Amino acid sequence: MAIKGLGTASTTALLISECQNGMTDPEHSTNDLLSGQVCKRGTIEKIEALAAVLRARGVPVFHATVQGLPGFRGWGANSPLTASIRKRPLVEGHISTAVHPGITVAGEDVVVARHRGLTAFHGTELEYLLRNMGVQSLVVTGVSLNIALPGSIIEAVNRGFSVVVPSDCVSGATDETHDFVLRHMLPLLSTVATSESIIAELGA
Template sequence: MPPKNQLVEQLDPDTTALLTVECQQGVVGPGSALPELADQARSSGALDRVALLVAAAHRAGVQVLHAVAERRPDGRGANSNARLFQAAGRLPVQQHRGTDAVRVAAPIEVAAEDLIVRRLHGLSPLAGTDVDALLRNLGCRTLVVTGVSANIAVPNAVFDAVNLGYAAVVPSDAIAGVPAEYTPAMIRNTLALVATITRTDDVLACWQERPVRE
């Protein structure tokens, strides 16, 4: 955990964006294709904390982006080069474009100024999507990464953000993976080496102290 003043500076609303990763109904909602992951995201409180961070970002003027993974019904353009993709294609709930499965899940509130970035391929919310260009156009230097899963998409987002020159911040209690004990191990042994690890309350405190400038 960095010193408070350092975290406040790093999370300046003018140069920070908040990214929610795959917080969509078909992943973390009641009818999830991945019920174990959905249960962990909800029972751990991670999804509720993502919602708190999104609400605080809206109040402080921090740009919010929602990264959504989806597929075309015909699968065109989707990967098939890993067991994960092959298994996903056989799941009873499909993340098809235009369906409820790819809508941002409650209790997260999507504001008119939020940006929703959708991808049809790959593992990363950043690589091969519009996120980098959008962040640069917004003058962003810090990316706060939240959501699921700590197994794959969240570390992909963190690594890609760092490779692109952004400072990555991870509220450790606002991400989830399976099994439950995997998430703290991933944070401690991997993400802590490349990102600032903090907690939701600390991020909320920073944004309360640094209201949006007139």
Template sequence: MAERQPLAALVDPAHTALLTVECQRGVVGPGSALPELAAAVRADGTLTRVAALVAAARAAGATVLHAIAERRPDGRGANRNAPLFRAVERLPVRQVTGTPATEVADEITVAACDLVVRRLHGLSPLAGTEVDALLRNLGVRTLVVTGVSLNIAVPGAVFDAVNHGYTAVVPADAVAGVPAHYAAAVLRHTLALVATVTTTDALLASWRRSGQLH
């Protein structure tokens, strides 16, 4: 068995990007379309840890990319080929382009150097979007995936990252899903097989040890 690469080397800011998945007001904010998920993210501090990782990654010199899911007011181009998409159309809060629901959550600072990629379709921030091309142009080889949810979008992002040749890293305490026991099972029995599962504190410590944070 190949020796596991040390975390600090794996997440060297020179070739690492931190991705926030659907950390937007309409998903994790007080007026969320998914109140159970939003409550879970806030109750256990997930959103606070995502915010800390964003700030630390940026300070260390890593790329920060925010992935937003939205739809046109008329719904053109949106998927309708799964029960989830049809259910989304009936929710009281719609992730409509240009509305507060599609803004990054208040807890997370978006800097001018960050990338924000918005998608009108699909389940993953990478499939059919410009994320892969942007990361390759920046020399990124490791993708740290944070955000929501472990039910669908986060696993989708991890699988697509691996399929595109990136090394995926998942801080277990900076991702969330519902119910909590299912989210834990996804991390243990699925994502741990294809990604390096770690913690927020371990990532911060690795960046500090690399000499990038002071």
């Protein structure tokens, strides 16, 4: 059965959200709860496997990262979360902003760096790049189910994109958040599937 909202290889893109060292690698983590969940679930390995297949089918791969300008210039501290991020080393050039070494950044991939805000589309070129590449459907992976993923998915839906979420390629900071968002929030905004079913449809 076709996955609702999933386009063809030529109209779909893979979005990997915030799979950077500071969020997902315990060695450089600025969020130990989240990086622990990522390791527990094997999220990085599953995203890498999905990306390899989709990339081979011609699906463009986007890596959304958060990296403040030096000194966090222009970064608001207008919420507890944005204020806490200003206390982390998540600035341009720091190892915490580099994509996790377990995820390939191929030459044709696009890295979209965000200098402010909490979601992938905010203040970035992501929407314009997707539209100019003829993308209509997004496969959204990465972290976290607490804020960045549901926020980015809402933004994608508001912009007219359809979204598919592979449930085995995302992580929240706690078991409770992970399960609640996957079961009760994302099905209202997207199709929740598995990476295996997405590969079967796009990677054949």
